[in-house]
Amino acid sequence: MKKILFSLFSFLILNMLTAQGKTLVTYYSYTGNVKSIVDELIKAQNADVVEIQPAEEGLKYEADNYAIGSALISAIRNNPDVAESYPSIKPTNIDFDKYDNIIIATPLWWSNMAAPMQSFLFENGKYMEGKNIGLIVSSSSSGIQSVIADAKRLVPEGKFSNESLWINDKNRSNMASLLGDWITTLNFTNYMAEKLLITIGNKTLTASLLDNSSSQAIVASLKKSPISYEAHDYGNFEKVGSLGETFPTNDEQITTEPGDLILYQGENLCIYYDVNSWNFTRIGKIDNITQSELKDFLGNGNCTITISLSSDSKINDIPSSKSTDLTYDILGRKARYPSDDKIYVIGGKKLIKH
Ligand SMILES: Cc1cc2nc3c(=O)[nH]c(=O)nc-3n(C[C@H](O)[C@H](O)[C@H](O)COP(=O)(O)O)c2cc1C
Known part of the structure; x- marks a missing residue:
């Protein structure tokens, strides 16, 4: 039942989102957890989906107590600004101009963002400037603060939604309704x-x-x-x-x-x-x-x-030499101070009362 509700809900919300800008979902998944989150997310919406894949196939990141995964993360931590620190991934060739909204879905590795997703963002973060970004992180139990920091470091000009979604082994069975709630918090409106x-x-x-x-x-x-x-x-x-x-x-x-x-x-x-x-x-x-x-x-x-339009308001017509002790409303008329209006002008500056 919850699933049906979520599907209906996501259909409405995500269709609304796509009406206000196209959405791209990018994800990396090693053992399939993130993939099932993305499958649930895109059940009823038109978002394009791109899977990030390591260039080298068949690596067992968890072998020898996660030795490979651990080495990859250490290399990035030690030298986050150089391309050589990031493992190679298969080319993605995304036309970022098509998208206003990007959802990044990634596993957590050793408290950080999984290395292949970091590679993708290191290469492409610059194309996500000004885009609305939503982050989904899957871990066994570790908290996701360092993954959020990785995302913001790699996409410095992205407009991140306030809330990232954390799916872990305890709440995974509740994924559908968590996704439904999270979607409503996204800032995917242009x-x-x-x-x-x-x-x-x-x-x-x-x-x-x-x-x-x-x-x-x-x-x-x-x-x-x-x-x-x-x-x-x-x-x-x-x-x-x-x-x-x-x-x-x-x-x-x-x-x-x-x-x-x-x-x-x-x-x-x-x-x-x-x-x-x-x-x-x-x-x-x-x-x-x-x-x-x-x-x-x-x-x-x-x-x-x-x-x-705000750009046509009379504010610009107020001569600055005369404006220091006068208060105006937005249409340039003298007003009482403190003004009852939401917007007023004093000392030549536009003030918005909250
Ligand atoms: C190399 C590696 C390191 C991991 N490190 C952590 C960790 O520090 N804390 C944690 O809670 N989970 C850790 N995990 C578990 C994954 O974050 C978790 O299983 C996630 O859901 C995997 O997503 P996936 O199935 O899409 O690959 C690690 C997994 C791998 C492969």
Whole structure:
């Protein structure tokens, strides 16, 4: 039952992930434990999978009390910066440009990352710059801190998820549900650098925009001019109104959370303050806000909402010589200090209140 639930769950989550960027799973497995984790992981998703294989076949890493495995790890520990310390692996020829998200699944050897996976990352870590990285480590019992450190040393510019998944002999039988939980912690969502500003009256919030063709078209329109629209409450879960323009859709079945920005039928922008499930397009999420703060911001009933881009805010228009003792809201109007707004400007600097 758990397995079915996990499969359903991973299907939903991982399809969501692939909609927001393609995922590559790379793994090394000597005795098959990591392979079974990866098999479970990819049961219901479209991720590409690459197995790392040592160039030299048939080595018994565990022979003579793990003598070979131990020697390989010692060589890397002694000289981690030189290519000769890493055992040769078979070529992988991965086009990293295709992927936004990479899952690295590896065994632990003598507290460190298994040597062949270290070889792969030593050769390819530089191509993973800016990618979202999730790490899965399998050991008998040893903790995985040194493996996490190895991964970060070898992929210094990777955007690692906060939680790595540790599967060991005690929790291995529970692998399916552990994977299901871990997947929800991944940061495999790509946001645009451009922030959206949402203004009602004299209050403004920032939102992060998902990088999809709908948000891109909205950003292109906002670059010409901000959009103001009339919005009303609907269904006790959203403030919705027509943007007066039609944008491309990327509809999928979504269960909303407070703060979600949803494009409905290509022209309506919905700001969600509660839960709803429907087939529509997620374009982003309001930053750092609780449900009650959001409800306060949106108020009851009809309102006029203005959306604009953070790069177009009037902050740059404030002359620095005059700005030292003045406070402004995000639209460049003088404001009280301390300001009630989420974002305000004082001394020429943009401040975001959390
Ligand atoms: C060379 C070598 C060294 C190992 N060192 C450790 C260790 O220090 N601590 C530990 O808990 N497990 C250790 N193990 C066990 C593996 O981490 C564990 O069995 C893992 O699940 C193997 O994954 P795999 O079956 O995909 O190869 C070692 C295994 C090998 C082959």
